[in-house]
Amino acid sequence: MLLLESLELLCMAIFRYCFDKQVRRDDSIVSYTGDNLLGKTMIGIYFSGTGNSRYAAEYFCREYDKETSVYSIEDGIILTAINNADLIVFAYPVQFSTVPKIVRDFVTNNKELWKNKKVFVIATMGLFSGDGSGMLGRLLESCGAEFIGGLHLKMPDSIADEKALKRPLEKNKELVMQAEQKIKESVRQLKDGHPTQEGMGLLYRMAGFFGQRLYFGHKTKEYSSKLKIDKDKCVGCGKCEKLCPMKNISIVGQKAVSGNCCTMCYRCINKCPKQAITLLGKRVVEQCGIEKYL
Ligand SMILES: Cc1cc2nc3c(=O)[nH]c(=O)nc-3n(C[C@H](O)[C@H](O)[C@H](O)COP(=O)(O)O)c2cc1C
Ligand code: SF4
Ligand code: SF4
Numbered sequence: 001m002l003l004l005e006s007l008e009l010l011c012m013a014i015f016r017y018c019f020d021k022q023v024r025r026d027d028s029i030v031s032y033t034g035d036n037l038l039g040k041t042m043i044g045i046y047f048s049g050t051g052n053s054r055y056a057a058e059y060f061c062r063e064y065d066k067e068t069s070v071y072s073i074e075d076g077i078i079l080t081a082i083n084n085a086d087l088i089v090f091a092y093p094v095q096f097s098t099v100p101k102i103v104r105d106f107v108t109n110n111k112e113l114w115k116n117k118k119v120f121v122i123a124t125m126g127l128f129s130g131d132g133s134g135m136l137g138r139l140l141e142s143c144g145a146e147f148i149g150g151l152h153l154k155m156p157d158s159i160a161d162e163k164a165l166k167r168p169l170e171k172n173k174e175l176v177m178q179a180e181q182k183i184k185e186s187v188r189q190l191k192d193g194h195p196t197q198e199g200m201g202l203l204y205r206m207a208g209f210f211g212q213r214l215y216f217g218h219k220t221k222e223y224s225s226k227l228k229i230d231k232d233k234c235v236g237c238g239k240c241e242k243l244c245p246m247k248n249i250s251i252v253g254q255k256a257v258s259g260n261c262c263t264m265c266y267r268c269i270n271k272c273p274k275q276a277i278t279l280l281g282k283r284v285v286e287q288c289g290i291e292k293y294l
Pocket of ligand 1: 047048049050051052053054092093094095096097098124125126127128129155156157158159212264265266
């Protein structure tokens with residue numbers, strides 16, 4: 001854990017040094033030059049496994065204007081809501097420095113929706129993503145949206161069955177408070193017409209690619225068939241079946257059974273009352289959810 005934190009600090013220091021140089025060379029990286037954003041109809045949308053991205057979208061939108069509506073991409077009304085909006089704040093959890101397949105499919109299956117929308121992307125992450133906001137922003141741009149800004153938020157790690165990024169409760173609470181401060185500042189800049197540009201630009205992209213995608217990016221290319229459910233622990237309560245955004249789990253003979261279309265959101269793993277579900281790791285180390293850290 002200490003080693004990872006030190007490595008992160010070192011990477012961030014090198015990255016910041018290089019990034020500052022690039023910003024001085026290229027002003028377009030730090031100032032949005034489009035028309036005034038005030039007066040646009042804004043909504044927040046999100047996909048979230050354990051609540052971090054939902055919290056970020058709601059906090060951001062509340063700070064911007066408390067009347068702003070926020071929707072999950074799982075809500076029935078989502079397509080209409082996007083259709084009626086001009087400015088969309090889109091929050092999602094980074095997976096291996098890229099976009100979860102469910103989010104990619106949502107964007108590309110509704111390609112026509114994004115034309116001429118201004119989009120601000122919030123990427124939440126456990127440690128580091130490089131170009132988390134850029135990955136989704138560029139995809140939206142390829143569907144006709146205007147990617148106006150990005151924000152990266154370090155938040156509690158959602159991978160319940162890996163201990164590498166587990167932090168004490170107080171540290172996780174502190175991370176959420178720091179994220180709130182970062183959101184406040186980002187909202188202020190958006191209102192000033194200069195949305196934050198985190199995760200956009202070449203250096204961020206290189207950091208995302210060489211830092212993670214090159215080695216692990218393939219893991220999110222397809223839905224996963226690797227979810228494991230321990231039949232001895234499972235009591236057939238059905239919670240995982242209800243929660244899964246992919247309808248990937250069904251109860252058969254009073255036991256949960258996994259299909260092969262898991263988007264690795266970790267919702268079921270973090271919520272199973274018997275800690276019977278795992279995916280990347282072999283056992284549940286710590287279950288998390290944003291409500292524990294507020
Ligand atoms: C499969 C998977 C892969 C992840 N990959 C990364 C990563 O590459 N970098 C990172 O900083 N966090 C990574 N995380 C951590 C999550 O991005 C982070 O905890 C996020 O805030 C969870 O948001 P949510 O509660 O909205 O799902 C990963 C989480 C999962 C489940
Ligand atoms: S939530 Fe856990 S105990 Fe309940 S059905 Fe699913 S795997 Fe079984
Ligand atoms: S099976 Fe679990 S981890 Fe996979 S998509 Fe469904 S809720 Fe998420």
